[in-house]
Amino acid sequence: NAGVTQTPKFQVLKTGQSMTLQCAQDMNHNSMYWYRQDPGMGLRLIYYSASEGTTDKGEVPNGYNVSRLNKREFSLRLESAAPSQTSVYFCASMGVDGYTFGSGTRLTVV
Amino acid sequence: GQQVMQIPQYQHVQEGEDFTTYCNSSTTLSNIQWYKQRPGGHPVFLIQLVKSGEVKKQKRLTFQFGEAKKNSSLHITATQTTDVGTYFCADDRGSTLGRLYFGRGTQLTVWP
Numbered sequence: 001n002a003g004v005t006q007t008p009k010f011q012v013l014k015t016g017q018s019m020t021l022q023c024a025q026d027m028n029h030n031s032m033y034w035y036r037q038d039p040g041m042g043l044r045l046i047y048y049s050a051s052e053g054t055t056d057k058g059e060v061p062n063g064y065n066v067s068r069l070n071k072r073e074f075s076l077r078l079e080s081a082a083p084s085q086t087s088v089y090f091c092a093s094m095g096v097d098g099y100t101f102g103s104g105t106r107l108t109v110v
Numbered sequence: 111g112q113q114v115m116q117i118p119q120y121q122h123v124q125e126g127e128d129f130t131t132y133c134n135s136s137t138t139l140s141n142i143q144w145y146k147q148r149p150g151g152h153p154v155f156l157i158q159l160v161k162s163g164e165v166k167k168q169k170r171l172t173f174q175f176g177e178a179k180k181n182s183s184l185h186i187t188a189t190q191t192t193d194v195g196t197y198f199c200a201d202d203r204g205s206t207l208g209r210l211y212f213g214r215g216t217q218l219t220v221w222p
Contacts, residue, residue: 031208040119042198042214043153050207058209090152094208098143098155 002027006091006102013081013109021076021105023091031094032074033058034066036087037104043090049074081109114139114201116213124221129189131216133182133199140204142175142182147215148195156184189220 004025013019025032033048035058045058049068063085065077078085086109092099115134123129133142141160145153157166159175159182166173172185186193196217200210 033208040214042116043200043212045209045211048207048209056207098145098158099153099210100155101152104152 004091004093004100004102006089006105008105009103010106011108013078013107015082015109017081018077018079019081019107020078021089021091021107022073023075023102024073025091025093025100026072027093027095027100028071029093029095029100030071032068033092033094033099034064034074034076035090035092036060037090038087046076046089081107083109085109114199114211114213116199116216118216119214120217120219122219122221123189125191126188129186129193129218131184131197131199131218133184133201133213135180135201138179139175139182139201140179141202143200143202143210144173144182144184145198145200146195147198151195153198186218189218191220191222194218194220 007022030051034046035043037043044060046060046064047058047066049055052071055066067075089105091102117132143158144156147153157173162179163177164175170187174183196215198212198215200212202210
């Protein structure tokens with residue numbers, strides 16, 4: 001099925017642990033994005049990649065890194081997780097009909 | 111910086127009542143997109159508005175872009191329980207990189 005696939009769907013980390021959130025799209029979109037969603041805060045952009053080989057910071061990039069591995073894949077890495085990074089993370093790609101979002105990763109840092 | 115303000119934050123209606131959410135800005139909006147997120151789900155694109163005064167309809171949903179491009183609205187006629195969710199507006203601020211700046215959303219609850 002065409003769309004954006006995110007893994008994992010759920011994750012619990014201890015403070016200081018690292019992890020990588022994976023995202024892949026099969027719609028041949030150039031631009032991909034990572035957002036976090038917190039209650040009452042809407043969607044805030046962490047990083048984005050306007051095309052293969054480029055990445056840029058969004059509104060809340062601190063504590064995160066990204067890799068645009070190829071046109072399909074855009075990963076988000078937390079090097080040393082903190083409780084403030086407890087959130088729902090969405091990957092998205094942009095087509096002519098707006099963003100297509102993945103189903104999200106619910107991350108808890110304890 | 112410029113912020114897209116969305117009101118109300120919450121709205122509770124009885125099934126059959128109408129619902130409207132507003133997206134406002136103190137500066138001119140560029141292109142507005144609307145998304146719906148069901149509880150526990152992910153945002154889903156509904157529509158894009160680009161022209162001043164533009165009105166688009168999708169069944170019971172009517173989307174408007176203000177004449178001065180400083181506000182936009184989503185109106186649902188005769189709500190149904192399937193309309194439950196959070197509705198977000200987003201402005202691209204003229205970005206050619208596809209960046210969107212989201213409002214905080216309006217959470218709609220529909221009582222049967």
